[in-house]
Amino acid sequence: MLLEVRGLSTAYQGLLAIQGVSIEVDTGEIVVVAGANGAGKSTLLKSISGMERPRSGEVVFDGARIDGLPGHAITARGIAYVPENKRLFPRLSVSDNLRLGSYLHRKEADREAPLERVFTLFPRLKERLPQRAGTLSGGEQQMLAIGRALMTRPRLLMLDEPSLGLAPLIVAEVMRTVARLRDEGVAILLVEQNARAALQIADHGYVLDGGSVVLQGDSRTLQGDARVVETYLGTLAVDDAPPSRAASGR
């Protein structure tokens, strides 16, 4: 197993936001964590990435404990994390943001392959290299955030609500990219409030509620589970929305 989270609990000012959460992600998998707003999804990712320090529990990555390590060391181990608010460097150019992504692999020769891969996945970024990251559209910022994360050459990519605020067409594009990355060997841990689109590409899923895992299973089972559909995915299928209304993402 690439990532094993065992009994993880994290508190803010003494209040537990997640409680005894255990999940697993293996190479070649997309794992989705769904759950309502405030369920603790972001806290889970922050606790794995070292942004927040868990109060108890273990995070084991590639056989070694990483909980308690500082965030930069966790990135160096091979976990890339795209937080909900992306945290790009908005005044720096697209090019500089991507170069910063390869800070751990600074030899020019080591930079070429990851950069080519990012341009293959997101050709639009190549056209915007000199532009300041802060001036990109929401969809492009999401692409840059994923691109920057890929430049660290991760074995696990964690994405926090990548589809938030994006037009359906762009969401579909992001999901296709995520599926493609999985096929190229990057394990994916994907957090989504509206997990319908995510579950379609996922292998496994967990549902968080009130800081704990309340349901888990392979994605097809979860998609077919009436309780999940009603309680966590809503009754209106996103896929039914007319695609003609999708903005271009600019």
Place this chain on the structure above:
Amino acid sequence: MTTQALVQVLASGLLMGLIYALIAVGLSLIFGLMDVVNFAHGEFLMLAMYATFGLVLVTQLDPVVLMPLVAALLFVLGAAAYLGVVRFAMRAKANQGMVQIFATFGLAILLQGAAQYLFTPDYRNVQNTWLGGRTLDLGGIFLPWPQIFGAFVSLAAFGGLHLLMSRTDFGRALEATREDQGAVALVGIDRNRVFALGWGLGAALVGLAGAVLAIFYYIHPQVGASFALIAYVTVALGGFGSVGGALVAGIIVGLVEAVTAVILPPALKSIGVYALYLAVVFARPQGLFGRL
């Protein structure tokens, strides 16, 4: 005033201004990186001057030659100041700004006291240097060689800093850290390392200035204070955190000071600078090139 006298005043002001810019730039760099004002900046300068003095005594080499070594020593001092003091001040749970101010202020008092104790309050000067006391005669305009040298060191330092910031991975890491210090971990950058290197770099720059000043200025434990005051004015004028702003503001301060010195009695030569500073604070509080 004759044209020649005017050119003399402006040229002297320009040279001193470039040296002021070199004194101030490290302060601005550190502020820009992490929003911390280093109140021990003048003491860093003072120690750089003593380091030059001591190294000249020991090695019998000229300050011009020793300058890189002084800068390297100051680099270590700056990094140590961050790792030993400021890092802990930044962990304060409440009133972080105040804690940082008092931490660097305490460091200033400590360094001054230590200098007083170790080096005595006596005035020292570095003797028999290549440049000290020599002037260049440009058709009746006399320019002191130490200041000419200092001005060129300053320009070279600003050029080098610009290249470092815009062309290297370390420069990009500095820029990214000043943008969002909480986000650099996402790309595997240890912000504590960047901060320590940033403090080292800022101190090394003031180390260059100290080696230059040691050639033509008396050295004593309080020597940093008056230069530090000019440095704070320069940084505020140029815009806190702006490297280019420090260069322009340093030149302006040097020119205004030189002009004031001819118009008013020499004892009042600083008045023009502070008047200018107040005017800028009222008209443009973020400084000439600052962002608010």
